[in-house]
Amino acid sequence: MTELGGQARNPARVRAFEGVLARIEERIAADGLTVGDRLPGERQLAEQLQVSRSSVREALRVLESLGVVSSQVGRGPDAGAVLTSRPGSALTGLLRLHLGLATLSLREVVDTRLMIEQWSAGHAARSGAGLETMARAIAAMDAARSPEEFVEHDVAFHAAIAEASGNRLTSAIMQALRGAVQRFAIDAVVRLGDTGGLQADHRRIHDAIRDGDAATAVEAIAVHLERAYPSTAGPAS
Amino acid sequence: MTELGGQARNPARVRAFEGVLARIEERIAADGLTVGDRLPGERQLAEQLQVSRSSVREALRVLESLGVVSSQVGRGPDAGAVLTSRPGSALTGLLRLHLGLATLSLREVVDTRLMIEQWSAGHAARSGAGLETMARAIAAMDAARSPEEFVEHDVAFHAAIAEASGNRLTSAIMQALRGAVQRFAIDAVVRLGDTGGLQADHRRIHDAIRDGDAATAVEAIAVHLERAYPSTAGPAS
DNA sequence: GATGCATGTATGGTCTGACCATATTTGGTC
DNA sequence: GACCAAATATGGTCAGACCATACATGCATC
Known part of the structure; x- marks a missing residue:
């Protein structure tokens, strides 16, 4: 230092x-x-x-x-x-502060998240890891009775994708990115009113990973993030 | 807390x-x-x-x-x-500490760097940004008379790729990753003895970005990192 | 008026020593 | 053995002092 x-x-x-x-x-x-x-x-x-x-x-x-x-x-x-080892929480604070300082834009954070999630999904499609956790999260979202509850399991779903990469660093970054944009996630659920589209995305991602179809998984994640953060995530990648 | x-x-x-x-x-x-x-x-x-x-x-x-x-x-x-705004130096310290604690492995760091660099190169191939900086760095590496000098311009080359993405967050992460594995870079140059292979990689990356050939750029970067960090970077993506 | 040096002063950097709050350890009492 | 009170080790906080630094000020000089 x-x-x-x-x-x-x-x-x-x-x-x-x-x-x-x-x-x-x-x-x-x-x-x-x-x-x-x-x-x-x-x-x-x-x-x-x-x-x-x-x-x-x-x-x-x-x-x-x-x-x-x-x-x-x-x-x-x-x-x-x-x-201890909590690189994630440290990164969360770092991102929050720099977002507040306008050093970083929401667009940059969401784009970065897109990058990591697509990369992780590619790995997951090859290894088939984390499928059970994803399925459980999808079921829990179906049963959710409030936006907050839905988002809670949504976090678990996306965390499972990141962890499927087997890379603790990208997982930690992913966790921090997710934390930094957390408040926008609930907004998105409330704004959309219906979680059907989001859940359809989730199932498409899960199925693509299950079938080892990396290309479809990557594309489905792009669609999903665009739905959740419109006008923020651009046609990145 | x-x-x-x-x-x-x-x-x-x-x-x-x-x-x-x-x-x-x-x-x-x-x-x-x-x-x-x-x-x-x-x-x-x-x-x-x-x-x-x-x-x-x-x-x-x-x-x-x-x-x-x-x-x-x-x-x-x-x-x-x-x-101020120096998320990069903060991330560098964070990574170095967690590497020291064995919370993170070199493999994970190099894989993450591969992810970011490929993603950035894809963007660069579409925008054509940073080509001049890359060319200057390559020329400077040609003229370098010591491993240290070579690596110094190598850093500039890879930083140019990251910056070409236009995303300050990925640039900062990239900078931090580079800093965390810096000492291995000089080792690699000394070990290889000849920088011809590395420079050939650099030219191939540069040319692919110049020609807007994202696929070739992505593949060339994988080859390059595998050459610099053998047995560390796996066949990730 | 311009220049240059001595002094003033606001700032962070460091240290000392004290006291508080908390939680375990210890030891005595029943 | 169970229970409770005191001792103790730890981090958390505070107040006050002094040092080093670097700009600001103002006076003396030219």
């Missing part, structure tokens, strides 16, 4: 918390720390690294925002800074 | 710096703040939000790690916390 400070005109100038980040990163690599392991306490870490506890805390806040650690108060085996 | 539903009895469940984050986010949305605008000073912010300066600083560290603000010391128009 040495580039956090922006311009590195003076390389000798490293803020204390950046040094802490570097040392913690080193330790993760050297000691082979992994998810579930605990970091030393803030006070202990401060003493080891010869910085103040404030600096340690700033570094921990950064790691927490990146979804790498999770802090628990109290005492016992679960207390303290524990290494 | 997410656990323990109900019990809104104790307001201390939200940490102070999280409140600061929320308030700053609100202000960005409400005041329409955008890149280049300045936030109030740390001391002033602390007083306005009725928290300590430490809490304000922790919130600012989070925003900085997400590529939303950049802090400059000193005095003047450029000093203080300025809103």
Whole structure:
């Protein structure tokens, strides 16, 4: 995280918390720390690294925002800074902020989601993974009695597609993208009034993946996202 | 953050710096703040939000790690916390950490990069954007006298493909992915000894985009990444 | 008036030390 | 053995101080 400070005109100038980040990163690599392991306490870490506890805390806040650690108060085996793995939630926050800053447009987010979902569906069509989860989600959407409930299972359906790729990174990105456009999804369901079209899309996607027909799956996903986010997703790809 | 539903009895469940984050986010949305605008000073912010300066600083560290603000010391128009937009560097740090934690494998990162680069190349073949930049990068690689110099222009070449998509989000992700696997790129150049194959790939990609031949561009990129990261990138897509 | 240097000042960066809130651990009591 | 109170370790927060930096100001000089 040495580039956090922006311009590195003076390389000798490293803020204390950046040094802490570097040392913690080193330790993760050297000691082979992994998810579930605990970091030393803030006070202990401060003493080891010869910085103040404030600096340690700033570094921990950064790691927490990146979804790498999770802090628990109290005492016992679960207390303290524990290494976790939540790249998805970190990405969600990142996207939300940049959407708010107008650094990114909804169009760009939806297009990216289209890219990932089509790519994942292609993989799914070859591996046949996740079909059961998708079918269950479709059935649950049929039984849904409110837009919110429908969208809840819709999320599960699309998450199943992403997970079928077997790639945790694309899954995490997908999850974050979905989170960033979540509020538009409910709007879409309410606006359409009828979920028949969306469900027809879902069945078409599921069937294409089941039949190993990647081309149809890819096309069906494009149709589906265009239906859900009209005038946003362009004729991308 | 997410656990323990109900019990809104104790307001201390939200940490102070999280409140600061929320308030700053609100202000960005409400005041329409955008890149280049300045936030109030740390001391002033602390007083306005009725928290300590430490809490304000922790919130600012989070925003900085997400590529939303950049802090400059000193005095003047450029000093203080300025809103920026560097989702790329934030993503780079995120990926590097999660790679270190073994949350993500190199394979997953390279596969994701393949996805984005193929998608971008498809767009580029349709729009013809970025061809000049690509050609310049290829020429610069020809003239390079060290692996490091070669890789430097290689980065520019692949960045041009990503930017040709016109999607800042995929560009940022691409930049981050590239940064995460950077060290493997130099290894690859040294290992191959001869950059002729890589350059042939580059020319083939460039020519396909120039000719609007998306299918060839996509295939050439797969070949290229397989050459650079053998046994890592699978026959993905 | 223009120039240049000394001083002022606002800003982030860091540290210290204290206290609070929480949750486990410990140990004593019944 | 069960139960409850105290001790303790941990993160969360705060207040205040000082340093380093870099622009702003103003005076002295030319």
